[in-house]
Amino acid sequence: MGRHENAVLALLRIPVLRRMWAAITVSSLGDWLGLLANTALAQQLTSDRSVAAQGAAISGVILTRLLPDLLLGPIAGALADKLDRRRTIIIGDVSAGMLFLSIAITYDLVWLYVAQFLIEAVGLFTMPAKQAIWVNIVPREKLPVANQMSLISVYGAVPVAALIFALLSTFNRFFQDPLLASARVPIVIALVFNALTFFAAALTVYLVRRDIPVFLAGSGETKNMFSAIREGMSFIWTNPVLRGLYIGILGAFLSGGVVVGVAQLYVATLDAGNAGYSILFGTVFTGLALGMIVGPRILPGISRRRLFGLSIGLSGASLVTMSLMGDFVLVLALALLVGFFGGIAWINGYTMIGYEVEDRLRGRVFAFILSSVRIALLLSVAVGPLLAGSLGQRSVRMRESELAFSGPSTTLLVAGLLATAVGLYAYRAVGGRGRRLVDILWHTVSRPDLLGDEHVETGLFIAFEGSSSDQIASQAMSLAERLRRDGYRVISTGEPGDTAAGRQIAAILSGRATTTPLAPATECLLYLADRAEHVARVVRPALQQRQVVVCQRYVDSTVAYQGAGRGLDPSRIRRTSQWVTGSLAPDLTVVLDSAVGAGGDAAVRHMFLEIADADPDRYLVLPADLRADAIAGAVDEQVAALLATRSERVARDLPDARQASAGHGGGTAGTVAAAG
Structure with missing residues (x-):
């Protein structure tokens, strides 16, 4: 029957998809670089103040990224479904690019917060539109592979952005000219680069606009905006699979946010320093990328629905074990597993949402879920360190031995138990109540066909x-x-x-x-x-x-x-x-x-x-x-x-x-x- 073309190469042969993927990759790199630049800008503008003031300034950047989700998330999703998605992306990305340029030009803390709020508000419209377009231009049976490409582009850009910003911050120190040696230079360069990536993404969508399916959920409808919001939220809560997916994804990101928030404090208890923190951070994201790339191929006999809850539970179990370790090398190995199983859960959940939601509701459903995820992630990042500090040092006596827990390790333990519980719930809610998990795993291992099944492009x-x-x-x-x-x-x-x-x-x-x-x-x-x-x-x-x-x-x-x-x-x-x-x-x-x-x-x-x-x-x-x-x-x-x-x-x-x-x-x- 002939050899089949590599799935990624087959997707990249589709011109509109190839260009959209390139735009997502470049804009993701710019977005992560912009986040690093904005937090560095906040710190640099308050460098003459106390450490607490600098921390508050950096937290302000995170809070202004969170506030639009709290105020506008569901509304933006409903409006996104009623607007031409192509036009939404073009206007939104150009606006975001201009706002990033304005931050670089004004170099002012107050305007940084205002512009960051506006950028995130614009993103609430453009992101659901991009997600819905992505689902529409990708052949259905290739959606899992396409989502892997998209998510790897987004999260794989994190270490690349960190490396670029580190090189920019280091390179300018070699200049003798005080202007070029200023800490302001790498921040401005990063912000300008980020603006250019938004312009490039807008230009890409403009050039391929005729190849993107037009769909306006509002066409022929008379529902007002708040009816559309209620319809999107109701669709999630009345659909058992989507409800399980939503709770599973939310619980996983709550746990993940706690890990991110306390990671630096936890590494400090292991005497690994800032270098250890960087290594741990990179290890988790490496595991995340690996999970999205190869995870679904490891247990092909388990359906996507069951694998979703199972992988969340395994990520939680790995996190629980990690919290009990006192050796940094073992912690890194377990951190890799935490990210790996998290990547499997995210790619499967993300794909199933695309399968379960009909096109007229995709924008508002994606917006509601993504806004909830971002809120959960940012809140847990903020609450994690506070929880670690309030818990303090704990110990548990077991007969003649005593097991000591630091505040960060106890927090990680709680997060791991939460993820495990959410995984069990998602396994039953999304995967059904069929055979026992042990029987399913045995059935899978006893017939290890890694070929998988392929759905068709059309029909x-x-x-x-x-x-x-x-x-x-x-x-x-x-x-x-x-x-x-x-x-x-x-x-x-x-x-x-x-x-x-x-x-x-x-x-x-x-x-x-x-x-x-x-x-x-x-x-x-x-x-x-x-x-x-x-x-x-x-x-x-x-x-x-x-x-x-x-x-x-x-x-x-x-x-x-x-x-x-x-x-x-x-x-x-x-x-x-x-x-x-x-x-x-x-x-x-x-x-x-x-x-x-x-x-x-x-x-x-x-x-x-x-x-x-x-x-x-x-x-x-x-x-x-x-x-x-x-x-x-x-x-x-x-x-x-x-x-x-x-x-x-x-x-x-x-x-x-x-x-x-x-x-x-x-x-x-x-x-x-x-x-x-």
């Missing part, structure tokens, strides 16, 4: 699985017909036998072409050969044409029937299926669960349920003995939710131009008993 892929071929065929064809009536272009197909080669294979499998029983491995390989041809000739071309593919049976039937039913290795079947299909996975698999009757195979049924339970994101399990209309209603609800989040990826004809799509008629999937 919608729906598969039906279960024990009753007749019922599968009836529900699949019924869904296809309903979608056609709604104007969608639908291909109704099935396995095996929906290609020319597949029909010959189906004849062999059904016994019409041979009188000799097939060996289990031979039978399995024939099903896989049919699937390779089916995906290449029918499924993938239809998806590339933005059609809806409704398929009777797919990979899971082979895993269940030939694996559990015929005694072959399920993990080997799955890995080979990934190879022959190019790792193409359905967006939704409907499993019609039938009770085991006479002649049935309990192992087959158990395998279907086990596969679905391991990945609840993509599976809908329904009792097969429900009324047909009840099954159809549940399927319609799930499909409608998917279509709402990817309407721009699926072709839909206007009512006066609808044409029934030519279906393949379901192949012969319903004619071969125990189809694979």
Whole structure:
């Protein structure tokens, strides 16, 4: 089937996405550099005062970054959905660039606070617009990789910005001219550079504006701004998955903020000094980047929903262990794990928000979540040192030994316990109440396929699985017909036998072409050969044409029937299926669960349920003995939710131009008993 192009390179071949990513990378570098410059400016302007006054001036910079979130966060998100996102970004970034230039020119503490407030207020409009545009221009199945690229660009810029500012601060000391040697020079250079990055980002969006989808949530709506705010917040609290994601992300950032706030005090208790603080800071961010890059590949058998809560809990457990350590080297190793698991949680949570929220609500939902995150992070950064100071030195006597805790280590312990508790809540709220975690981990480790599943760039892929071929065929064809009536272009197909080669294979499998029983491995390989041809000739071309593919049976039937039913290795079947299909996975698999009757195979049924339970994101399990209309209603609800989040990826004809799509008629999937 040929080798697949690297996912990152494939994304970078999309011109509009490549330019937007470059703009995000450059502006992130400038933003972090601007934060360092602003805090340095506040300190430099108060250098002739007390240490307390200098600390208050620096805190003022943080507070002015926080205040717009408190006052304007939800309002800005609602307005962002009612404005042209492209225009919002262009005007907002140009305004922010001008404000940064004004800080460099005036070099005044009061104007620094005023300009910083205005910059953050502008960012409340531009950031949700950028997030929504990013989701719209990225192919849906590439969204996890694209979000990794985006977040790594944002957080990977931290050490780069710190290094640049350190070099600027050091380099100017070599000049003899008092003007060039002034501490003001590197601050001004950093602020001017930051302004230029905003101008560059605005120019980029202007140049690619015609390639960015236009979506105005306010078009055709009469809701006022506060109704829009309530709708966005209500959407989060009434959606169990989003509510779990929100609480999980918020709890994780509260804990993370405490770590950032007390890190310098904690390192001081280990006698590691400022150099140790820098190393610890860099280690956490390195772990964060690694988690976002490679984390989701480490446990591919665990669904994204379960991995989200699990990684928050593991980050908290690592933090608890770190708080008990007195050796700096061990602390660094555990700090790497804290960042690593935090990166996994953030990339998964960030991606799931994009999947769960329909486009008309994305701006206000992103704004509400991001504002909450920033408030939680900044407040915890401020409260952490106060908590560490108030707790002071503590000790716990255990028989003849005594365990001593400093104020910072006790604070880290509390933060770790909070993160662990939040992780457990998120695991149950977002990941569901299926099998025990130990069973899931064992299932994952016992079949370590690092290939993963690949969703498609366009279209919608729906598969039906279960024990009753007749019922599968009836529900699949019924869904296809309903979608056609709604104007969608639908291909109704099935396995095996929906290609020319597949029909010959189906004849062999059904016994019409041979009188000799097939060996289990031979039978399995024939099903896989049919699937390779089916995906290449029918499924993938239809998806590339933005059609809806409704398929009777797919990979899971082979895993269940030939694996559990015929005694072959399920993990080997799955890995080979990934190879022959190019790792193409359905967006939704409907499993019609039938009770085991006479002649049935309990192992087959158990395998279907086990596969679905391991990945609840993509599976809908329904009792097969429900009324047909009840099954159809549940399927319609799930499909409608998917279509709402990817309407721009699926072709839909206007009512006066609808044409029934030519279906393949379901192949012969319903004619071969125990189809694979």
